[in-house]
Amino acid sequence: MSAPAQATPLRLGIAGLGTVGIGVVKIVQRHADLLAARSGRPVVITAVCARDRTKNRDADLSGYAWETDAVALAGRDDVDVFVELMGGHEGAARHATEAALRAGKNVVTANKALLAHHGQELAEMAEAAGAVIRFEAAVAGGIPVIKALTEGLAGNQIRRVMGVMNGTCNYILTRMETAGLPYDTVFEEARQLGYLEADPNLDVGGIDAGHKLAILAAIAFGTRVSFEAVKLEGIGRISIDDIRRAGDMGYKIKLLGVAQMTGRGLEQRMTPCLVPASSPLGQLHGGTNMVVIEGDSVGQIVLRGAGAGEGPTASAVMGDVMDLARGLKLPTFGMPAAQLAAPTPAVTSAPASYYLRLHLLDKPGALAKVATVLGEAGVSISRMRQYGHDDSAAPVLIVTHKTTPEAISLAIAGFPATGVVEGEPVALRIEEL
Numbered sequence: 001m002s003a004p005a006q007a008t009p010l011r012l013g014i015a016g017l018g019t020v021g022i023g024v025v026k027i028v029q030r031h032a033d034l035l036a037a038r039s040g041r042p043v044v045i046t047a048v049c050a051r052d053r054t055k056n057r058d059a060d061l062s063g064y065a066w067e068t069d070a071v072a073l074a075g076r077d078d079v080d081v082f083v084e085l086m087g088g089h090e091g092a093a094r095h096a097t098e099a100a101l102r103a104g105k106n107v108v109t110a111n112k113a114l115l116a117h118h119g120q121e122l123a124e125m126a127e128a129a130g131a132v133i134r135f136e137a138a139v140a141g142g143i144p145v146i147k148a149l150t151e152g153l154a155g156n157q158i159r160r161v162m163g164v165m166n167g168t169c170n171y172i173l174t175r176m177e178t179a180g181l182p183y184d185t186v187f188e189e190a191r192q193l194g195y196l197e198a199d200p201n202l203d204v205g206g207i208d209a210g211h212k213l214a215i216l217a218a219i220a221f222g223t224r225v226s227f228e229a230v231k232l233e234g235i236g237r238i239s240i241d242d243i244r245r246a247g248d249m250g251y252k253i254k255l256l257g258v259a260q261m262t263g264r265g266l267e268q269r270m271t272p273c274l275v276p277a278s279s280p281l282g283q284l285h286g287g288t289n290m291v292v293i294e295g296d297s298v299g300q301i302v303l304r305g306a307g308a309g310e311g312p313t314a315s316a317v318m319g320d321v322m323d324l325a326r327g328l329k330l331p332t333f334g335m336p337a338a339q340l341a342a343p344t345p346a347v348t349s350a351p352a353s354y355y356l357r358l359h360l361l362d363k364p365g366a367l368a369k370v371a372t373v374l375g376e377a378g379v380s381i382s383r384m385r386q387y388g389h390d391d392s393a394a395p396v397l398i399v400t401h402k403t404t405p406e407a408i409s410l411a412i413a414g415f416p417a418t419g420v421v422e423g424e425p426v427a428l429r430i431e432e433l
């Protein structure tokens with residue numbers, strides 16, 4: 001099981017030897033025969049680059065040339081594919097990727113921030129140079145969701161793409177639920193376990209997941225990638241009480257990404273939502289990712305798996321490398337860059353039911369005042385619960401009939417004037433699946 005001896009090797013230059021980079025090195029070394037047999041040519045690493053050459057790494061790098069500068073690595077004559085595994089959407093990652101593309105070299109990257117911020121420019125640059133840029137690892141790690149959308153579902157008009165695409169947030173939310181622990185405690189636990197990005201707001205602020213959604217939306221709907229148009233909200237305001245109360249009503253809380261084409265343009269949001277507890281998304285526990293895609297012919301498909309970690313992420317990188325070794329050249333976002341539609345400005349969400357949690361002062365007529373504000377904002381109550389309490393304010397939970405996000409905002413703005421609502425209410429959309 002090996003490639004013909006005379007076959008031209010595909011030579012990789014790997015920039016970044018952290019979790020993902022070392023994972024890629026290990027696969028290339030462990031599966032050399034398998035990769036060669038499947039692609040018909042040897043897949044080899046010729047040169048690598050990282051910040052610290054002296055660092056002890058869990059792989060033998062002695063056979064590879066070392067570069068201190070990623071741009072120099074990208075320009076080497078013995079590198080056919082530049083594999084960018086450094087991270088960050090500016091600096092070395094951007095400069096070296098551009099240098100590789102300008103030199104007509106194919107690029108494989110795991111960098112969702114880079115694609116979300118500069119995807120269109122990079123796609124245009126790649127096409128102009130006759131090169132390709134592949135990024136399966138950038139979205140939902142080991143789940144082959146980019147391939148699913150670009151290849152397997154290419155004959156469908158996509159209706160909606162949804163997903164839980166940040167494992168850290170799903171870990172925090174499910175751990176809060178199962179251990180009955182508050183957000184701050186579980187956040188600290190996640191930090192100790194090394195789950196959080198160096199800047200934790202990338203995770204818990206929804207930014208990392210928003211990058212991934214913007215990339216999927218571009219492919220699914222044929223638009224230029226537009227991260228600026230993603231409505232973002234993190235999980236920092238979700239309390240253990242919200243999780244329990246949503247559970248009482250048959251829901252789970254997820255940091256959920258949704259992209260869909262509406263009459264007003266492309267809607268993209270990454271916000272905490274309630275989903276039915278019995279749905280596949282509702283049953284997703286821990287650090288796992290799930291992407292749900294709805295196409296006009298295929299119906300709904302559900303992809304589930306590891307969104308991060310050495311093995312799963314390197315697996316996705318190698319899938320892209322193998323496409324290149326086999327000579328498969330696909331347009332970056334599923335169609336030529338010039339044909340991608342201009343992004344529409346952020347579009348407000350379609351009507352939905354909402355979960356509202358407020359603390360109501362225990363006074364006669366308090367509930368009536370809240371009901372009046374909701375009524376005046378055009379929000380109709382579907383279900384309501386008041387919880388037992390020991391202090392002067394009672395938690396009240398309201399599920400509304402379908403209403404617009406604007407009506408919910410109007411109601412929330414009206415609550416302070418009632419004099420009976422304490423603190424900031426929490427409003428979460430209930431997503432229909």
Ligand SMILES: NC(=O)c1ccc[n+]([C@@H]2O[C@H](COP(=O)([O-])OP(=O)(O)OC[C@H]3O[C@@H](n4cnc5c(N)ncnc54)[C@H](O)[C@@H]3O)[C@@H](O)[C@H]2O)c1
Binds near residue numbers: 018050313
């Ligand atoms: N870790 C995961 O599970 C995961 C999952 C999906 C995507 N990604 C993406 O993969 C990429 C790499 O992530 P990671 O977790 O392996 O990161 P890491 O921090 O473990 O490793 C980064 C590597 O890049 C090198 N590097 C950084 N800046 C450099 C520079 N200017 N010049 C040369 N080398 C430089 C560092 O020395 C290090 O070897 C990121 O874009 C990340 O978002 C990671």
Ligand SMILES: N[C@@H](CCO)C(=O)O
Binds near residue numbers: 141166167169195
């Ligand atoms: N911080 C990300 C890593 C993978 O992109 C997550 O938690 O899913």
Ligand code: NA
Binds near residue numbers: 136
């Ligand atoms: Na993926």
